[in-house]
Amino acid sequence: MIKTASPLVVFDLDQTLLNKQSQLSGYTLQTLRAMDYAGIHYTIATGRSYLSAATILKDHTFSLPQIYTNGVVTWCPTKEHFSFDNSLTFPETTLALKALETDSATPFISAMDDNHQRYLFHGEFKNTTEQRMLERFSKLKGAEVLPMSQMPSQLHITNISMIGPTLDIENAAYKIAKLPHLIAYYGQAVERGDFSWIDIHHTDASKGAAISKLKQQLDLDSVICFGDGDNDLSMFAIADECYAPANAKPQIKDAATAVIGHHDDDGVARFLREKFSL
Numbered sequence: 001m002i003k004t005a006s007p008l009v010v011f012d013l014d015q016t017l018l019n020k021q022s023q024l025s026g027y028t029l030q031t032l033r034a035m036d037y038a039g040i041h042y043t044i045a046t047g048r049s050y051l052s053a054a055t056i057l058k059d060h061t062f063s064l065p066q067i068y069t070n071g072v073v074t075w076c077p078t079k080e081h082f083s084f085d086n087s088l089t090f091p092e093t094t095l096a097l098k099a100l101e102t103d104s105a106t107p108f109i110s111a112m113d114d115n116h117q118r119y120l121f122h123g124e125f126k127n128t129t130e131q132r133m134l135e136r137f138s139k140l141k142g143a144e145v146l147p148m149s150q151m152p153s154q155l156h157i158t159n160i161s162m163i164g165p166t167l168d169i170e171n172a173a174y175k176i177a178k179l180p181h182l183i184a185y186y187g188q189a190v191e192r193g194d195f196s197w198i199d200i201h202h203t204d205a206s207k208g209a210a211i212s213k214l215k216q217q218l219d220l221d222s223v224i225c226f227g228d229g230d231n232d233l234s235m236f237a238i239a240d241e242c243y244a245p246a247n248a249k250p251q252i253k254d255a256a257t258a259v260i261g262h263h264d265d266d267g268v269a270r271f272l273r274e275k276f277s278l
Contacts, residue, residue, distance in 0.1 A: 006041060006220045006221050006222075007040075007041065007220060007221060007222045007223065007224050007240070008041050008042070008043070008211070008214065008215050008218060008220040008222070008223050008224070009035070009040060009041065009042035009043075009224045009225070009226075009272075010042070010043055010044070010045050010067075010207075010211055010223060010224070010225040010226070010235060010239075011042065011043075011044050011045070011225075011226050011227075011268065012044070012045060012046060012047075012207075012225075012226060012227035012228060012229070012231075012232050013044055013046040013048060013053065013056065014046070014047075014048070014228075015228040015229065015245070015247055015248070015263050016226050016227055016228045016232075016245055016248075016263055016268060017044070017226065017263070017268050018056065018263065019263065019264045019266075020263070020264040022056060023056065024056070024057070024059060024060060025266055025269070027266045027269050027270075028266055028268070028269040029059060029060055030269075031266075031269035031272055031273055031278060032060055032269075033060075034273070034278040035272065035276065035278065036063075038276060038278060040276060041064060041218065041220060042062075042064065043062055043064040043065060043066050043067065043214070044057075044062060044066050044067065045066075045067040045071070045207040045210065045211055045225070045227075045235055046067070046068060046070075047069065047070045047185065047199060047229075047231050048068060048069070049068055049069055049073070049110060049118075049158070049159075050066075050068045050069075050073060050075055050082075050118070051118055051137070051140045051142065051143055053066075053068065054140075061077075062077070063077060063078070064077075064214075064218070065077070065214055065217075067207060067210045067211065067214070069110070069158045069159050069201065069205075070159075070185070070199070070201055070205060070206060070207055070231050071085060071086075071201075071205045071206045071207045071208070071209055071210035071211075071234075072084060072085060072086060072087060072158045072159060072201055072202070072205040073085075073112070073158055074210055074213075074214070082112065082116055084112075084156045084158070085204075085205055085209065085210060085213075086201075086202040086203075086204040086205035087156040087157050087158060087202065087205075088157040088158070088159070088160070088182075088200075088201070088202055089157075090153060090157075092181055092182060092202065093109065093157055093160065095179050095182065096160050096176065096179070096182055096200050097109075097160070099172055099175035099176050099179060100160070100162055100172050100175075100176075100198075100200075102126075102164060102168045102171075102172070103126065104126055104127060104164045104165050104168050105126050105127055105130060105162050105163060105164025105165070105168060105169075106122060106123040106124055106125060106126050106130060106162065107122075107123065107160050107161065107162040108120050108121065108122050108130075108133075108134070108160065108161050108162065109121040109122075109148065109151065109157060109160050110157070110158045110159050110160070110161065111151070111155040111156060111157045111158060112155065112156050112158060113154070113155055113156070114156075116142070117142065117144065118140075118142055118143045118144070119143070119144050119145075119146060119151075119155065120134070120137050120138075120143065120144070120145050120146075121145075121146055121147065121148045121150070121151045122134060122145065122146075122147065122148060123147075123148050126164070127163075127164060127195075129163055129164075129189070129192055129195055130162075130163055130164070133163065158201075159199055159200060159201050160199075160200040161197065161198065161199045161200070162197070162198050163189055163195055163196070163197045163198075164195060164196070165194060165195060165196075166188070166194060166195060166196040169186050169195075169196040169197070169198045170186070170196070172184070172186075172198055173186050173198055176198075176200055181202055181203050181204075182200055182201075182202065182203060183200070183201055183202070183203045184198055184199065184200045185198070185199050185201075185229075185230055185231050186198040186199070187229070206231075206234035206235075207227075207231060207232065207234050207235040208233075208234030208235045208236075208237055208238045209234065211223060211225070211235050211238060211239075212238050222239075222240040222241075223235070223238060223239040223240055223241075224239065224240065224241045224242075224243075225239040225241075225242050225243070226242070226243050226244075226245070226260075226268050227242070227244065227248070227252065228244060228245055228247060228248035228249065228252055228263065229248070229249060229252065230249065230251070230252070232252060233251075233252065233255060236252070236255045236256065237255075241257045242255065242256050242257050243256055243257060243258055243259070243260050243268075243271065244256035244258075244259050244260070245259070245260055245261060245262055245263045245267045245268065246259060246260070246261055246262040246263075246267060247262050247263050247264070
């Protein structure tokens with residue numbers, strides 16, 4: 001008997017699978033359920049943390065392992081287990097914090113212990129935007145917000161983030177680029193037009209590496225992925241097919257197999273329905 005090809009379909013969330021309200025539209029939800037019915041394997045690979053994505057994904061069950069924090073964390077829903085790849089060490093964290101020093105913003109350290117308790121450690125607040133973000137995080141179930149001075153050493157440090165004036169964020173990214181074992185992604189903040197965000201991880205952590213590992217574990221034949229930003233290039237590099245929505249950055253479109261519809265027009269879902277005859 002000839003084996004039927006079994007691809008792994010992988011979605012970025014923001015600006016890709018989600019609409020401009022950062023939601024799964026009704027049309028997209030129907031499409032995902034049609035994929036379930038057709039037996040198509042799919043999952044997500046996002047820069048968001050598990051907690052940040054939880055409320056967004058509450059209306060749909062993703063049954064396969066899901067990749068969070070740009071490949072640092074993988075959540076297996078059937079085993080209810082987190083696995084960690086390339087967390088930051090304390091020396092690496094110290095170097096990153098030094099590079100992030102500014103009078104206008106304070107960094108947040110995201111971490112998790114072996115019992116799946118999530119933590120966010122922070123310094124002294126320096127702008128109202130970061131205060132509002134921290135207030136939102138503190139309301140999430142399973143999350144604990146503590147001063148940086150209370151951070152213990154036996155934790156998985158997944159990433160370091162900060163939000164502040166764009167010039168300060170760009171300067172921080174420039175400094176991070178010169179440090180060993182660290183990589184930074186940054187972009188304009190949704191909360192304020194003159195602010196940007198930055199997210200720092202270990203250089204060996206990537207969506208592409210995590211997807212390759214998952215593909216092997218699931219014994220699937222190929223990878224089809226969808227993404228719009230710089231942190232998606234690693235999965236484009238390992239994919240057999242990669243697609244960028246019309247709103248993607250120019251360099252992402254250049255790397256893609258093809259450019260599809262805009263994320264706020266259900267571009268991914270419409271493409272999937274046509275490709276898989278859903």
